[in-house]
Amino acid sequence: MDKMPMLILLGILMMVQGGNCIFGYDCGTKLTNLTTVSLIDIGECEPKKEETKSINIEAQLLQINDYNIIHARECRIKIKRTVHHCGMHSHTSAVLFGEIEYFKEITKDECEGIQLTGTFNGFGLSLMHLERNSTTTKSVILAGKLDKDSHCESGANYDDPYGTFTDVLVTGYVSIGIYDYDIKLNLESDKVFMQDGTPCNAKARHCISGEGGNVFWDTLPEQMCGANKYTVLYEGFVTKVSDPEDKNVMYSLDTKEFSFALLKTYEETICGITFIKTEVARFLIIENPRSNHLIQKQEVAAANVDIFAFINAKALFLEKHLKRQLKDMYETLVLQRCRLERKVIENALAIVLRL
Incomplete structure (x- = not known):
C-alpha cells in the first residue's frame, strides 16, 4: 500500500487546531445555515449609534x-410629695418611704379635656389658663394642715400608688405640662416615634414618652x-x-x-x-x-x-x-x-x- 496518502492525511490532521465549540444541525431547510458561537470569548459591547x-x-x-406624619397630644402630670409626721410644737419628722416623685396616669379623654380647656382640677388644685407646650408647677398640701407660720397638723390619712400613711402631713409639688406636636409613623414597621426617638406600636394609639408623659394620637385612615x-x-x-x-x-x-x-x-x-x-x-x-x-x-x-x-x-x-x-x-x-x-x-x- 502506498504510504504517501497516509502521510498527507496525518499532515493535514496535525495542521488542524483544537477548539471548544458546539455543532448543531438545522434540518428544516436545504439551505446552509452556519452560525459560530464561542464558549470562551465574549463579544465586546460596541456602542451603536441607534436612532432615538x-x-x-x-x-x-x-x-x-418612609414615614407619614401624624399629630400627637401629650400630657405630663408629675407629683413630688413628701410625707411628714407633725409632732408637738409643730416639729416635723421624716417618714419611711415618704418622699417620691412619679407621673400620674391619665386617659385620652382626660388629656384632651385639659388640652382643649386649658384647665386642670385635682390634688386640691384648680389651675386655669394653662399654656400649650409649657409646664406649670404649683405647691400643694395633699394631707394635713400647714399655715404660713409653720404651724402644722397631722391626723390625716393619705395613700397613693406608692404607699399608704396614717396620721401624717403630706406636702409636695404638682407639675402639669401639655404639649402637641407631630410624630413620625414608619409605614413599613407600623411604629411611631416619639420626639426623643422612643418607638411605640402605632395601633396602640398611646405611649409613655421618654419624659414620662402620656402621649395619644389617632391612626391615619388607610387611603384608597x-x-x-x-x-x-x-x-x-x-x-x-x-x-x-x-x-x-x-x-x-x-x-x-x-x-x-x-x-x-x-x-x-x-x-x-x-x-x-x-x-x-x-x-x-x-x-x-x-x-x-x-x-x-x-x-x-x-x-x-x-x-x-x-x-x-x-x-x-x-x-x-x-x-x-x-x-x-x-x-x-x-x-x-x-x-x-x-x-x-x-x-x-x-x-x-x-x-
Whole structure:
C-alpha cells in the first residue's frame, strides 16, 4: 500500500487546531445555515449609534415614603410629695418611704379635656389658663394642715400608688405640662416615634414618652390604593428619550429646582393608574398626571427630605452628561448596561470552565 496518502492525511490532521465549540444541525431547510458561537470569548459591547426619539411629556415624579406624619397630644402630670409626721410644737419628722416623685396616669379623654380647656382640677388644685407646650408647677398640701407660720397638723390619712400613711402631713409639688406636636409613623414597621426617638406600636394609639408623659394620637385612615405611601416631588413637563421599540426609556429633567435622569425598569398598574418603576426603587414616574386621581401634589414631609440624596446623586451624573447631547447620554446608559451584562456572562463562564 502506498504510504504517501497516509502521510498527507496525518499532515493535514496535525495542521488542524483544537477548539471548544458546539455543532448543531438545522434540518428544516436545504439551505446552509452556519452560525459560530464561542464558549470562551465574549463579544465586546460596541456602542451603536441607534436612532432615538425625544419628546416632552407631562409627568409626575413620585417618591415612596418612609414615614407619614401624624399629630400627637401629650400630657405630663408629675407629683413630688413628701410625707411628714407633725409632732408637738409643730416639729416635723421624716417618714419611711415618704418622699417620691412619679407621673400620674391619665386617659385620652382626660388629656384632651385639659388640652382643649386649658384647665386642670385635682390634688386640691384648680389651675386655669394653662399654656400649650409649657409646664406649670404649683405647691400643694395633699394631707394635713400647714399655715404660713409653720404651724402644722397631722391626723390625716393619705395613700397613693406608692404607699399608704396614717396620721401624717403630706406636702409636695404638682407639675402639669401639655404639649402637641407631630410624630413620625414608619409605614413599613407600623411604629411611631416619639420626639426623643422612643418607638411605640402605632395601633396602640398611646405611649409613655421618654419624659414620662402620656402621649395619644389617632391612626391615619388607610387611603384608597395606598395613596398615602407616595408623595409627588415634581409635576410638569419632562423629556422622554427612547429607542424606536421603546425597550429602553429614560426620563430626564434639568432645572434649578430639579435634576434627575431615570431609566424605566417595568410598569405596574394600581387602581387603573400606571406606575413606571425606575432604576432608583423609591422613584416612580406617572405619565399624563391628569389621570392620577389618587395622589395630589402637597408639601413634602420633613422626615422624608433625606431621600433627596438620590436626586443629588443623579444631579452629579447630569453634570457630566448633560453637557453633551441628550442622545449621547442615553447611549452611555445603554452601554453601561451592556457592560454589566457582559461581566455577568464572564463570571458564569469562568465558573463553568473550572468544573
